[in-house]
Amino acid sequence: MNILQGILWLVTSMGVGTVIRVEHLKKYFPITHGFIRKKIIWLKAVDDVSFEIKDGETFGLVGESGSGKSTTGRTILRLYEPTGGKVYFNDIEVTALSKQELKELRPKMQIIYQDPYSSLNPRLTIFDIIAEPLREYGHENVEDTVLELLEAVGLSEEHAKKYPDEISGGQCQRVAIARALALNPEFLVLDEPTSALDVSVQAQVLNLLGRLQKERNLTYLFISHDLGVVRYLADRVGVMYLGKLVEIGTIEQVFDNPAHPYTRMLLSSIPVPDPKARAIRKEKVIGEIPSPLHPPSGCRFHTRCPYAREICRKEEPAMIELEKGHFVRCHFVGELQ
Amino acid sequence: MRKEETIKILLRNKLSIVGLSIIVALIIIAILASVLAPYPDQALGEPNLKERLQPPSRIHPFGTDHLGRDILSRVIYGARTSLVVGFSVVLLALLIGVSLGLIAGYFGGKVDLIIMRITDIFLAFPPLLLALLIATTLGRGMLNAILALAISWWPWYTRLARGMAISVKERPYVEASRAMGISDWKIMIRHVLPNSLSPIIVQATMDMGSAILEAAALSFLGLGVQPPTPDWGLMVSEGKNYFLNYWWYPVFPGLAIFITVMAFNLLGDAVREVIDPRLRRRLL
Structure with missing residues (x-):
């Protein structure tokens, strides 16, 4: 010791x-x-x-x-x-x-x-x-x-x-x-x-x-x-979905520039005390979290993701570094920006 | 738990006051038996053949038995035997049952499996039958009767304690203690045991009556306390032969058993009300 x-x-x-x-x-x-x-x-x-x-x-x-x-x-x-x-x-x-x-x-x-x-x-x-x-x-x-x-x-x-x-x-x-x-x-x-x-x-x-x-x-x-x-x-934040980290970054990176569709969904669910602001919100929270006993194949978020395509069902995406310290687990990181 | 509240709830329920008073009275009678009993020598077995089987009178309020002994004195002394047997049986059963139950529930896995299978074996016997079996094996006498009853009794407490331990060990304060590096045994004694006790205490209070009843049953069958020791079960047993002509012989010791068992049951109900926080809130 x-x-x-x-x-x-x-x-x-x-x-x-x-x-x-x-x-x-x-x-x-x-x-x-x-x-x-x-x-x-x-x-x-x-x-x-x-x-x-x-x-x-x-x-x-x-x-x-x-x-x-x-x-x-x-x-x-x-x-x-x-x-x-x-x-x-x-x-x-x-x-x-x-x-x-x-x-x-x-x-x-x-x-x-x-x-x-x-x-x-x-x-x-x-x-x-x-x-x-x-x-x-x-x-x-x-x-x-x-x-x-x-x-x-x-x-x-x-x-x-x-x-x-x-x-x-x-x-x-x-x-x-x-x-x-x-x-x-x-x-x-x-x-x-x-x-x-x-x-x-x-x-x-x-x-x-x-x-x-x-x-x-x-x-x-x-x-x-x-x-x-x-x-x-x-100071920094990690977003978890069904046992996996889907996005990591500083507070500014994740909150101001969310890259993963799930993060966007979470952020858009924060109530904003301004009725006009509602129109700006893009992502709606769809469905509920699937059972972790039977997680979806490929990207675990594909069942709720508005951008899901064929590849999301089959392959699990890797963590990609978007900018220094900002990591995202999504097949279409660049395209969704 | 606040004392004033506890007392308030205990006093709110009239039946619980009755139960509590009877038990307090019994304890006082048992302690002061030698002062209260009119014929202490006869109570302890000295025969008085001149006055055999006298009906209740001023000199002998409960009458006398087949050896002319004052039944009131013997009933008063019998309170000692009954309370000692009742307390010892429940205490011994608690000691074995609760420790095994806590260990089984807290550690789980194979330890749990082994302890609970042994418990199941004991529970498979009808309780009095098992006690009879053990008492017969060990031989007659008060100490053996206590052992026999305790051995047939502990599995109930094991089950109860195990169930409580399983639910308490999941509470965050137990995990917090583990996070502080406190050993399992200390956690069990300091956190799990005190928070598992409430239903066990309720059960034990109620069981006190049943233990006294079963001890009386063993004495009645000749396997418990031996004559001439004053014991209610034994007196009922001896008195049954005289029942038709001399009703007072078995009736008074029988009444003593009845009242004592009832008092412990009433107290058990009251203790549950005090300890159960949900019932407690409703009653305040």
Whole structure:
């Protein structure tokens, strides 16, 4: 582990480079049918996904429900064991670590969940919830640290004695953030952290996350189906469809110049508070996401794509670099511009 | 869970107050048996042949038995036996059943398969029959009766605990703990167990009555507590021979069993109302 820590220190002290590198990540869930003669169908939740997240950056991951965004986040943290592919954290291959090594790396990578209430154990006080990781890793001054963390997320000492069902959803989410920060992580997976909150509270939590990122030099993987929120917080964004990344780029590249028909469809579904603007919107959202148990052949989007042709049904398109850092998976990238 | 709320709900339901009062009274009677019983020596078995089979009177409110012993005193002492047996059976069954159920539900896979198949084997027997079988094998006596009942009882808690563990382990706070690198055993004890307990506690409270009833049944059949220990089941068993002419002999210990079992069932209902958050909200 000393070597690992050495490498970690070296990489972080240089303050450059990639915090998370995901290479051809796959996560298939077996779905079994029958009792005696088992038939297994594989649900390909994440199928060959590759991307990088740079130090201090927020990488947004968007897509409809069932596109595999949350599974990607969990598999990166090895909360799910990947079926294939590799994940690197600061050049440490997370996917190759033993259980013990993984435990030592865990403090560096944390996760925040969508539902603030169910991410906190209802039988523990706020103090015990935040203290749990500290005690696990033998920190001294647990009490002072918990109070500092509460303050850092905008809560006070009086919340410490309460139970989760005695505080609001927004406050619960702050507690979850405090718990995630307890071990001084470098990388946080934010799995729809604001989707379950009221709009006014959403903004507060987003601002808190933004502030903490600057103060503590955190790197975020921000998973959301809310494109407005992603645009607000993320630096770069990846669009997922049925377990595949279909477009990656900076916020400007993807939002101002979307190249994949699916991205265009998603973007045109953002409500615009201007009735006249409606006429400008081109793409309509057609149909629903197909079952990931039986994904369409070729390009997975062809069943809903207004531009689909013969080749889309047969061949899966490759990732093409449109301009520097802007990748698209479509046969007709150039033509659709 | 807030204490005032809990008390409020418990007191709202009149039947639950009845159940709770009876059980509190029983516990007090069991503790103070030597003070409350008019004839403690007879309760513990000393015969008093001059006053055999006396009907209820001022001196002997519940009458006397075939050895002239005061039935009231023996019923009072019998509360001790019944409560000790009831608590021990349920506690022991909980200990075995809940730990196995949690392990099966939390780890899943082969561990689950093995534990649950063993559980199924135990569940395949009619409960009292299995207890009879074990009691016969182990031999007579109170301790063996407790063991026999607990062994036939734990599979129910295993099922319940397993089901709860399966649903609780999917909750985000459990995954969050895994993300923090906390070991499976600690997660099981700190997060899964406390959040699985509610229905198990309800079940256990209700089972207390059934455990007392089955222990009485074992005593009645001669496999449980042995004379001259004061025990309700045993008294009913001995009294049945005198039932036609001396009705008070089996009736009073029988009533004691009936009231105790009913009280635990009423309390079980009340505990469920307190613990189940949906029922709780409706009642507040």
